[in-house]
Each structure stands twice: as structure tokens, then as C-alpha cells.
């Protein structure tokens with residue numbers, strides 16, 4: 001019998017790719033999506049959404065809409081969230097409502113149903129770690145530093161310094177055992193979402209897995225949204241003949257995972273019924289610096305535009321974090337295999353069809369207005 005999967009946020013960047021991936025594997029897909037105008041211009045469903053996806057328009061906190069959307073569903077993937085890290089620092093109430101309160105209602109509805117879903121996969125985020133794990137070679141010790149002090153950032157000393165010897169530290173792969181230290185309202189919301197889903201799932205016997213997504217990139221990243229991820233922002237600027245604007249010195253790194261691999265990881269988590277009540281990293285396991293992203297995109301586009309390195313920092317930003325994928329590989333048997341350049345090629349091929357507007361300046365101005373850069 002065909003299994004139906006409900007994807008909250010199913011019209012979005014990750015949700016729509018997940019829908020395609022599930023449809024191709026014989027699942028039926030229902031999406032519950034609020035079609036937020038910041039992401040979906042005019043609140044219209046995106047053209048890329050497969051017509052076989054049964055789209056229900058509404059927030060997950062709309063109890064009646066959610067009850068209906070859950071009818072006959074085997075598994076749920078909860079992706080619906082507001083996702084701008086910087087924006088969450090000045091739209092604090094809106095983010096907390098959309099990410100925490102809406103998830104609370106979603107869980108209440110789920111937990112009270114007679115026919116509960118057999119699986120719940122919740123989208124968590126690497127941002128809950130704050131800084132990743134580091135190692136001081138001189139002291140031969142792993143460290144989990146908190147945010148860089150304000151004076152250090154003012155002095156433009158970007159790298160993390162050892163708590164014992166003040167020497168430089170190297171980033172290490174970050175395992176799930178590293179204590180969370182969320183540094184933005186968004187990442188606090190994501191930690192709450194993760195813990196709420198796991199706790200309620202456990203209490204009501206809904207086998208739940210929380211996946212800590214690292215930086216997803218690829219086609220359909222919301223180009224109209226100035227708070228979209230850095231790869232799409234940079235590509236949009238280059239395609240408009242403008243230099244990418246880089247915070248700090250550009251050597252900060254992230255773990256970029258192409259969306260096609262991310263959704264394969266989500267589907268694996270849905271299907272592995274022996275794995276429950278776990279939080280698992282979902283990244284590529286490899287760090288790429290922000291300047292490398294800008295240079296790789298310029299090379300792929302064949303444009304000589306050099307990035308503009310601002311030497312300013314964005315409030316709440318962390319320096320390095322990349323996934324230790326050992327637990328995910330062990331429990332789910334999942335590894336991402338695509339190279340970063342292959343992923344960028346897919347993003348660019350799509351962006352060339354989109355005539356992207358460049359909204360990067362507007363986002364930067366907004367952060368400055370709220371004193372969230374330095």
C-alpha cells in the first residue's frame with residue numbers, strides 16, 4: 001500500500017526537493033505550508049512544486065488544517081520554520097512564535113490523535129551547537145568554546161583562541177555529544193524544536209528522529225528572501241555582476257550539503273524504523289570556507305569578480321562548525337557523496353533560469369540598522 005508522508009513546509013526549498021525524492025520512490029506526498037510571502041512572493045505556490053503533491057495551505061498551528069492534513073498519514077517530516085539567523089535577532093517574537101509555539105501546537109495535535117503517525121522526522125539545525133568542536137595542538141586538548149568575546153572581534157582576531165594558552169585552535173568534526181550553545185534566537189528556537197519533538201515523541205510513542213541539518217544549498221533556495229543561505233546570496237550577486245560581500249575575513253567555514261543529499265538523508269531516517277529518539281548530524285562532513293564559496297562560484301561562472309571582504313562581523317555568527325558524521329553513518333548507514341563543485345553546478349544551472357534579483361544590500365542595511373554588525 002502506498003505510504004503517505006506529510007511534509008510541513010513542503011513547498012519550500014528543502015520540502016519541495018524532499019517531495020520529489022519521495023514521489024520518485026513511490027510515496028504519496030502531502031504538504032502543509034503557510035506560503036510565507038518572504039519566501040513565496042505573493043503567497044503563491046511555487047512553480048517547481050510537483051503537481052502530484054497535495055498542497056494544503058496553512059500554518060502547522062492551524063489545528064483544523066493540521067488534523068485534516070494528518071488523515072491517513074504514515075510519516076511526518078516537520079520542516080516548517082522561519083530560517084533567517086540575522087533576522088531572528090530583531091524579529092524575536094515572530095521567530096519564536098513560528099518556530100517554537102507553532103511546533104508546540106503541532107505536537108499537541110499529533111499527541112492527541114488516535115491514529116498517530118508511525119514516524120516523525122524533525123528538522124533541527126547545526127546552529128544549535130554554536131561554535132563547533134576545536135583542538136589546541138599545543139595543549140593537545142579538545143575544546144568546546146563559546147562565542148568569541150566582543151573585544152576579540154573588535155580587534156579583528158577572528159580565530160578561536162585556546163582557553164588555557166591563548167594559542168590558535170583548529171576546528172574538528174563536531175559530534176552530537178558536543179553540548180549545545182545556541183547563539184541566536186533562531187538557533188535557540190531550533191534547539192527547543194528538537195527537544196520538544198524528541199520528548200513528546202518519546203512520551204506518546206511516536207518514533208522520532210531529529211536531524212541536525214548543516215548548511216543546505218542547491219536549486220530553489222529562496223532568491224526573493226534576502227536572508228537565504230550564503231551560496232545563493234553570492235551566486236545572485238555574481239549573476240548581477242556584483243561582488244559577494246564577505247563578513248570577517250572569509251576564512252570562517254561551514255559544512256555545505258547539497259539539498260539532493262540532504263533529502264536522501266531525511267528519507268533514510270524515515271525508513272529506518274529501528275532508529276528512534278536520536279538527534280543525528282546531517283552534513284557532508286567537510287568544511288568549506290566562505291571565501292572558497294565565493295571563489296568557486298566565480299570560477300564556475302567564468303567571471304573575474306573578486307569578493308569584497310568586509311572585515312566586519314555579523315552578531316551571533318560562529319566561526320567554524322562541520323559535522324562529525326560517524327553516528328549518522330553508524331545508525332542510518334548514510335553518507336553524503338557529492339563534491340561541493342558538483343553541488344554548485346546544480347545551483348548555478350538553476351539560477352541561470354531565474355534572473356535572480358540581488359537583495360544582499362537590503363539585508364546588510366537591515367542588520368546595520370539594528371546594530372547587528374560590528
Ligand code: UD1
Nearest residue numbers: 083084085125213214215216227228229230245246247252
Ligand atoms: C544557515 C541557515 C540556517 C541553518 C544553518 C544550518 C540560512 C539563512 N541560514 O545558517 O537556517 O539552520 O545554516 O543549516 O540559510 N556570510 C557572508 N556574506 C553573506 C552572507 C553570509 O560572509 O552575504 C557568511 C556568514 O557570516 C557566515 C556564513 O556566511 O559566516 C554562513 O552564513 P549563512 O548562509 O547565513 O548560514 P548560517 O548562519 O550558517
